[in-house]
Amino acid sequence: MSVVARQGFKYSIIGYIGFLLGTVSAIFIFPNDFEFYGKLRYILPTAEMLVPFVVLGISYSNVKFFHTVERDGKKQNMLSLSLLTVFINFLIFTVVFFILPYFYPKFRHSEAWKIKEMILPLILILSFCAIFNKYTSNYKRIVVSNIFDNLFPKIANLGAFCLFYYFALSQKIAFAFFFGIFALMLFGYIYYTNKLEKIHLDFNTDYFKKNNLWKEFFNYSFFGFLGTFGNYLAINSFMIGEFMGMEEVGIYSVLYALISLISIPQLGLFNISAPIINKTLADGDMEELDRFHKKTSLSLYFLGAVLFSCIMVGFPYLTQFMPKNGTMLREYEPVVWIWGSAVLIDLATGFNGNIISLSKYYRFNIFVMLLLAGLTIGLNYYFIKNTDLKLIGIALSTAISLSVYNVIKIIFNYIIFKVSPLSIEMIFVSIICTLAITVAIVLPNFNSNLINLVYKPIVVLALIYVGNYFTRIFPIEDYLNMKFIRSIFKF
Numbered sequence: 001m002s003v004v005a006r007q008g009f010k011y012s013i014i015g016y017i018g019f020l021l022g023t024v025s026a027i028f029i030f031p032n033d034f035e036f037y038g039k040l041r042y043i044l045p046t047a048e049m050l051v052p053f054v055v056l057g058i059s060y061s062n063v064k065f066f067h068t069v070e071r072d073g074k075k076q077n078m079l080s081l082s083l084l085t086v087f088i089n090f091l092i093f094t095v096v097f098f099i100l101p102y103f104y105p106k107f108r109h110s111e112a113w114k115i116k117e118m119i120l121p122l123i124l125i126l127s128f129c130a131i132f133n134k135y136t137s138n139y140k141r142i143v144v145s146n147i148f149d150n151l152f153p154k155i156a157n158l159g160a161f162c163l164f165y166y167f168a169l170s171q172k173i174a175f176a177f178f179f180g181i182f183a184l185m186l187f188g189y190i191y192y193t194n195k196l197e198k199i200h201l202d203f204n205t206d207y208f209k210k211n212n213l214w215k216e217f218f219n220y221s222f223f224g225f226l227g228t229f230g231n232y233l234a235i236n237s238f239m240i241g242e243f244m245g246m247e248e249v250g251i252y253s254v255l256y257a258l259i260s261l262i263s264i265p266q267l268g269l270f271n272i273s274a275p276i277i278n279k280t281l282a283d284g285d286m287e288e289l290d291r292f293h294k295k296t297s298l299s300l301y302f303l304g305a306v307l308f309s310c311i312m313v314g315f316p317y318l319t320q321f322m323p324k325n326g327t328m329l330r331e332y333e334p335v336v337w338i339w340g341s342a343v344l345i346d347l348a349t350g351f352n353g354n355i356i357s358l359s360k361y362y363r364f365n366i367f368v369m370l371l372l373a374g375l376t377i378g379l380n381y382y383f384i385k386n387t388d389l390k391l392i393g394i395a396l397s398t399a400i401s402l403s404v405y406n407v408i409k410i411i412f413n414y415i416i417f418k419v420s421p422l423s424i425e426m427i428f429v430s431i432i433c434t435l436a437i438t439v440a441i442v443l444p445n446f447n448s449n450l451i452n453l454v455y456k457p458i459v460v461l462a463l464i465y466v467g468n469y470f471t472r473i474f475p476i477e478d479y480l481n482m483k484f485i486r487s488i489f490k491f
Helices: 003-028 034-050 058-064 066-071 075-103 105-109 116-137 143-165 171-196 206-226 232-243 246-266 269-283 286-321 326-331 333-348 352-357 363-386 391-417 425-442 449-471 482-488
Strands: none
Touching: 003 143, 003 246, 034 116, 034 143, 034 171, 034 232, 034 246, 058 066, 058 075, 058 116, 058 206, 066 075, 075 105, 075 116, 075 206, 116 143, 116 171, 143 171, 206 363, 232 246, 232 363, 232 391, 246 286, 246 326, 246 333, 246 391, 269 286, 269 352, 286 326, 286 333, 286 425, 286 449, 326 333, 333 391, 352 363, 352 391, 363 391, 425 449
């Protein structure tokens, strides 16, 4: 088993463990106190949203130029100067942060200003971690970094929440634990990087001054920086916290954990697909790329639609098993419908973005990312200020911006590459799943919520199976057999 295969398998396992830990916690633990959970979920996304302004895309250049500096024996020089630049950027960012209230006095009343003691140090830690993350990926070692990036934040959230809610400790102690986990993550990155290759700090700038390499380095970094603005989830958490309150951030985060179940089929797909996309683009075989694109997109959409259908009919009964605040989630059921539909559209477009990013038109991705960020901010602000929809407005904003973002990429890929993820089979999938949901909803309810939670999704699955049996949209029989199950564990 090759290094890449082993790392890929372990990477997937860590990803699913992290996903399961986050989802179970969000459903059965965090609803106990949306207010405090909202604070935790506000701090991290806000820091993540501001990290790009400190890193400025330098982490991506640590991958782009790695082989060049490795050949010249300047790996440690690049790492050292990257860390130093990030630290200087952070100092400048901090000065701007503290000067901003003099030009915009309302900033002093923002949540970001009130908890700046947590956010600013976290930005520095996450910025250093971003450099180490990309740097260590050059060694084809992605498992440890996945543990840091995927599991540690969930452990921080869960541990801090349990200390506050179950052990009745103060918020300061809980926040200290939360921050300590990320500090531990940074030390872990330093230790692991040093284990891969002894760290020797080298701040000499002569190598990068030669042939103006530094200009090429920072030009690439700048494009990487521009491509980081599409994190609509962090934007949503920040704006909800600023304009609605921490309780709403907590509710939003739990709903997101449920909706993200729809994206399970997407996990790991793009890493697997990248070599195939690369080859077809290099060969100019657009017919094969179109065929592969349609097949993959249909599979993603079908599996996502099945999960979405089960969530839709089971959600009202699932909230009955949540802690005391489950009824609050029940009131926001339209969010699940709206946002879930947007995620389905995203799944239906397959690896649109990957085709663009792996081609010579990769800069177009930067444009659509900026558009996504701008639309998300603008629409969020409109719905918050001009309607009483609250989180439903945020869901509508996300659905509109994400749909526009994907439609533009579909049109671009069709015009440039003559490929499209859409197929007639997707319409049949939508009809079958809609009928299955409708039948399950109108069926009588039992007095037991547990029975309803189990039997209604089973009805949905049975109806989809029957519909698929006659239409032959998705080859379910290829997956429901012992040969396929055994192949999963064959490395």
